[in-house]
Amino acid sequence: MATKMQTKILKINRKKHESPEFKRAVDKAVEILKKGGLVIYPTETCYGLGADVLNKSAVRRVFEIKQRPMNKPLTAIVANIKTALEYCKLGQKEKKIVKALMPGPITLVAKKKKTIPDIFDPKEFAFRIPGNGVSMAITKKFGRPVVATSANMSGQEPVYDSKELIEIFDGKVNLILDAGKIPKAKPTTVADVFDGLRIRRHGPISEDELKKVL
Numbered sequence: 001m002a003t004k005m006q007t008k009i010l011k012i013n014r015k016k017h018e019s020p021e022f023k024r025a026v027d028k029a030v031e032i033l034k035k036g037g038l039v040i041y042p043t044e045t046c047y048g049l050g051a052d053v054l055n056k057s058a059v060r061r062v063f064e065i066k067q068r069p070m071n072k073p074l075t076a077i078v079a080n081i082k083t084a085l086e087y088c089k090l091g092q093k094e095k096k097i098v099k100a101l102m103p104g105p106i107t108l109v110a111k112k113k114k115t116i117p118d119i120f121d122p123k124e125f126a127f128r129i130p131g132n133g134v135s136m137a138i139t140k141k142f143g144r145p146v147v148a149t150s151a152n153m154s155g156q157e158p159v160y161d162s163k164e165l166i167e168i169f170d171g172k173v174n175l176i177l178d179a180g181k182i183p184k185a186k187p188t189t190v191a192d193v194f195d196g197l198r199i200r201r202h203g204p205i206s207e208d209e210l211k212k213v214l
Contacts, residue, residue: 004171012177014042017133025177026137033142037174038062040151040165044105044132045185046158047165049173053087053145056117062147063119065172068154073121075107075190076145077130077138087115087145088125093193093214100213103131105185105204109192120147128188134177150187160184 012025029039029050036058039050049066051058053076063070078084081098088110090098097108112125127145130136139146150158151165159165162178169176189203191210199207 005174007170007173007176009176009178012134012179014134014179026141029138029175029177030141032174040169040173040176041134041138042177042179042182043135045187046160047151048148049151051147053120053147056119059119062149066154074147074149075126077135077148078127078145079140080129084127088112096213101205102129105188107188107190
């Protein structure tokens, strides 16, 4: 069972990236991630639950809080391809996808390096470069991969309204960045190119678009 904790809630305007409020919220999120805490933040698609991918106990808490099966791997956000290359192996096909379609609504699954703990995923590293200002600001300042799973209970619908979010997660995470109601969007396309192109989840970027890039 996850231990009850005090959850800090900070208002954030997703569009005012230069505001003191935005910078304070991002700074606080990064401070908590560095300490092994959990942060909920707005993404391009829904609210996301974040943790330091390299912190095993923080990743375990993500699974526990979401009641997510441990054999159902997580995904991450990174700031750029240079960071991604520190944690996974990217061949020419993977690099083409990253350069052509990221930032964008695509999650690429690659073979992980030993730097990624097995609790995150025993074999793979699924990542994307976010287009959203809050997500990008957090992972860029943090300098490492951040867990990017939807902030909901496993098997439930994604959450777009901060009021609902607070009802579910108050006392379970360290920080909630409250952007109010965020627009609904399709979850990202998830794909790999280990043995030809394989679409693991259909989303905004079609198989034809990916084939053109490759």
